[in-house]
Amino acid sequence: MSDRLLVEARGLTKTYPARNGTPPFHAVKGIDFELARGEAFGFLGPNGAGKSSTMRMLAAISPVSSGSLSVLGLDPAGDGPEIRARIGVVPQDDCLDRELTVRENLYVYGRYFGLKKQMINERIVGLLAFAQLEEKADAQVEMLSGGMRRRLTIARSLINEPEILLLDEPTTGLDPQARHVLWERLYRLKHDGVTLIITTHYMDEAEQLCDRLVVMDGGKIVAVGSPRELIETNITREVLELRFPVNAHAQIGERIRDAALGERTEVLPDRVAVYADDGEEALAQVHAMSLEPITALVRRATLEDVFLKLTGRSLID
Amino acid sequence: MYRRTWRATIVISVVNPVLFLLGIGVGLGHIVGHGHSSLLHGVSYSAFFAPGLLAASAMQTGWIEGGFRVASAAGWIGAYRSAATTPLEPREILAGHLLFMLFRLVTSSAAFVVVMAVFGVASGWWVLAALPAAVLTGLAFAAPVASWAVTLSSPRQLQPFFRFVLMPMYLFSGTFFALHQLPVALRAIAYALPLSEGVALCRSLALGTASLFEVAWRSAYLLVFIVGGVAVARVTYPRRLHP
Numbered sequence: 001m002s003d004r005l006l007v008e009a010r011g012l013t014k015t016y017p018a019r020n021g022t023p024p025f026h027a028v029k030g031i032d033f034e035l036a037r038g039e040a041f042g043f044l045g046p047n048g049a050g051k052s053s054t055m056r057m058l059a060a061i062s063p064v065s066s067g068s069l070s071v072l073g074l075d076p077a078g079d080g081p082e083i084r085a086r087i088g089v090v091p092q093d094d095c096l097d098r099e100l101t102v103r104e105n106l107y108v109y110g111r112y113f114g115l116k117k118q119m120i121n122e123r124i125v126g127l128l129a130f131a132q133l134e135e136k137a138d139a140q141v142e143m144l145s146g147g148m149r150r151r152l153t154i155a156r157s158l159i160n161e162p163e164i165l166l167l168d169e170p171t172t173g174l175d176p177q178a179r180h181v182l183w184e185r186l187y188r189l190k191h192d193g194v195t196l197i198i199t200t201h202y203m204d205e206a207e208q209l210c211d212r213l214v215v216m217d218g219g220k221i222v223a224v225g226s227p228r229e230l231i232e233t234n235i236t237r238e239v240l241e242l243r244f245p246v247n248a249h250a251q252i253g254e255r256i257r258d259a260a261l262g263e264r265t266e267v268l269p270d271r272v273a274v275y276a277d278d279g280e281e282a283l284a285q286v287h288a289m290s291l292e293p294i295t296a297l298v299r300r301a302t303l304e305d306v307f308l309k310l311t312g313r314s315l316i317d
Numbered sequence: 318m319y320r321r322t323w324r325a326t327i328v329i330s331v332v333n334p335v336l337f338l339l340g341i342g343v344g345l346g347h348i349v350g351h352g353h354s355s356l357l358h359g360v361s362y363s364a365f366f367a368p369g370l371l372a373a374s375a376m377q378t379g380w381i382e383g384g385f386r387v388a389s390a391a392g393w394i395g396a397y398r399s400a401a402t403t404p405l406e407p408r409e410i411l412a413g414h415l416l417f418m419l420f421r422l423v424t425s426s427a428a429f430v431v432v433m434a435v436f437g438v439a440s441g442w443w444v445l446a447a448l449p450a451a452v453l454t455g456l457a458f459a460a461p462v463a464s465w466a467v468t469l470s471s472p473r474q475l476q477p478f479f480r481f482v483l484m485p486m487y488l489f490s491g492t493f494f495a496l497h498q499l500p501v502a503l504r505a506i507a508y509a510l511p512l513s514e515g516v517a518l519c520r521s522l523a524l525g526t527a528s529l530f531e532v533a534w535r536s537a538y539l540l541v542f543i544v545g546g547v548a549v550a551r552v553t554y555p556r557r558l559h560p
Contacts, residue, residue: 016560061401061559080559081404089402095395112403156399 006164006195007035007058011067014053014219027053029219030067037163040186040196042210044203044303046311050219051199052092055168058197059089072163085113088157090167094149098142102133102152105141110159123159130185131155147178151185164195171205183208203303215303217311227303234309235301236263238279242272242286242293252291261285266308273308275301334374335432338367360524367438368447368523369492371429372515375455378425380483382418383459388472390414391557397467398558407558411550415460422455423448433523443525450522450536454515457539460546467550467557491516514538 014028028050035041043051056062057069060076060083069076071083096105106127110120128134131151136144144152150170157165170186171179186209190196200206206213207227215223215230223230240262244252253267262276276282279298286293390396400410430448433439466475489503490496490512499507507513518535521527 056560059402063559081406084402085404091395091398091402093395095399097396098394109399109403112400112405114404157402160403 004036005034006037006072007033007197008070009033009067010069012054012057012064012069013066014050014057014062015065027219028057028065031214031216031219031221033214033221033224035195035197037195038190038193040190040198040209040211042206042213043197043199043216044201044206044210044213044307045199045216046201048218049216051216052168054216055166055197055199058164059087059166060084061089085160086163088160088162088165090150090153090157090165090170092168092172094153096141096149096153096156099140101138101140102128102144103137105152106156106159109156113160115160120159123161127155127158130158130188132181145178147174147181150174150178150182154182154185158189162194164197165189167196167198169199169201171200171202179205203307206303215307215310217307222310223306230303230306231301234306236275237277237301238275239299239301239305240274240276240279240282240286241295241297241299242274243270243295244272244291244293255289256286256291259285259289264309273305275305334370334429337370338363338432338436338438361438363436363438364524365495365520366493367433367436368444368520369490369516371426371433371447371451371523372454372519373487373490373492373512374429375422375426375451376458376483376487376512376515378422379418379455379457379459380462380479382421383462384466384475384479385472387414387463387466388469388475391467392470392472401558407555408551410558411463411547411554414463415456415547418459418463419452419456422452422459426451426455439523441525444523446527447519447523450515450518453536453539453543454512454519457511457515457542457546460543460550462546464546464550464553467553486510486512491520511539511542 010032011030012028012032013026013030016025016027018024031050031054033041043049043054045051053062057064057076058071060071060080064076072086074083076083097108100108103124106124107120110123111117115123128137131148131154133148133152133155136148141149141152154165154167154170167186171182174182183205186196190209196209198205198209200209210227212224212226213230214221223234225233242256243249249272250267253265253272256272256274257265257267261282262274264275266273266275274282274286283296283298286296391398397410401407405413426448429451430439430444433444466472469475489499489507490510491507492512496504496507496513514535518527518532518539521531
């Protein structure tokens with residue numbers, strides 16, 4: 001493994017053993033990926049795709065079932081504590097001590113890493129500034145908003161100055177403004193050279209944050225590439241979305257599909273999507289068939305469309 | 318952490334036992350009369366009752382710290398999940414929490430012993446010997462309960478155990494009356510209960526009537542529960558924290 005590679009996974013699987021009558025569960029079914037220093041790497045997929053299981057294995061808090069995994073050149077099976085000392089984890093549910101203050105949360109967590117008292121207190125100053133929580137330093141976590149708590153969780157994960165930061169669904173449950181604040185903070189980290197690994201089921205988040213990502217479905221990787229590459233290799237430049245009256249929807253959808261307007265037509269429960277490099281032209285053809293959609297929208301193709309094509313399903317069910 | 322949250326625990330570990338001690342020990346003790354019954358080993362009812370309650374309170378503290386605190390740390394509070402992502406290993410997290418349980422048991426039992434002395438139900442310096450016995454009793458519950466609680470998804474799942482096992486044990490372990498008052502059939506079961514051992518150990522030490530042999534085998538009995546609990550927890554903790 002070269003110095004540049006921080007993570008390398010080959011044929012990685014995760015199977016949870018049968019327990020209390022439930023059959024064994026194959027969460028991750030043999031995936032390969034690698035990750036270079038300084039990258040922002042994303043796992044995109046719906047719930048149950050195996051993203052969180054993969055993250056837990058990367059964080060050395062869940063044993064690998066089979067295949068090989070190396071993190072920072074170390075083996076999670078034998079070097080768990082050493083790996084965990086050099087990475088940061090932002091769990092999906094913040095897991096903060098709500099009865100303690102912001103500062104105390106950072107301090108206690110730093111002690112878990114065996115850091116010296118003075119060093120922790122020095123780092124807390126910078127982390128409070130980073131998380132824009134200086135004014136809330138002595139407020140109880142209970143009193144913070146969801147966005148502030150998430151920023152605190154990220155600040156906490158940085159107490160050991162990690163080389164890799166793992167973020168599991170970092171903006172789930174946050175309002176749009178809080179999301180943008182958080183994204184901006186994450187760009188800062190990336191700019192400072194921290195390698196980011198992010199799981200998300202939001203395509204906009206993946207497009208915003210990730211240099212490179214893998215699309216996961218059913219425990220497998222179905223595509224790898226930069227957001228732009230994934231869109232270019234899998235899908236047309238534009239998408240025409242049409243809505244028709246409910247009772248005529250299916251039948252009209254069939255007609256458009258048979259007319260083969262663009263590269264591909266997808267008849268979805270609520271709309272018909274025509275994938276074409278020129279959406280306006282496809283719309284003109286629809287009108288030429290003397291069809292009158294209730295709404296017609298031409299937009300650029302997104303990762304959501306890639307995901308739909310690759311898996312036949314929508315990201316958020 | 319505990320420096321900020323200790324106030325609430327004082328109520329359950331100190332104030333409740335004090336109220337019990339006063340209400341039952343002094344109130345009921347007055348009706349029962351003083352030292353006339355051989356059942357009471359020839360002491361006043363409150364002197365008989367107080368060491369028993371010391372053991373029962375330690376059990377309760379062990380139950381709360383090993384049960385509810387562990388289940389919520391593994392579940393919705395997530396204290397274990399956040400600690401698990403640090404260099405700490407699950408067994409170190411277990412050891413740390415057991416140490417805290419030990420601290421809680423020592424401090425709350427010590428507070429109780431002080432209360433006993435203040436209310437004059439301690440018969441001499443022997444009462445100090447009951448302190449380690451109470452701590453041992455508390456740990457005999459805290460460790461096995463923790464090994465189970467860490468596997469639960471919600472602290473609510475602890476409730477049936479409290480209602481159907483712990484409450485009856487609380488009442489039938491010789492805290493409130495002498496076990497040989499019970500019918501023969503019940504007596505065998507009652508003597509085998511771990512709390513009965515804790516109560517008998519605390520009482521014989523507090524009254525200064527303990528023999529070395531008795532102390533040794535009752536302590537050994539409680540130690541089996543502690544060692545067994547820790548052994549199981551050393552399997553269940555990694556299983557939950559590193560799934």
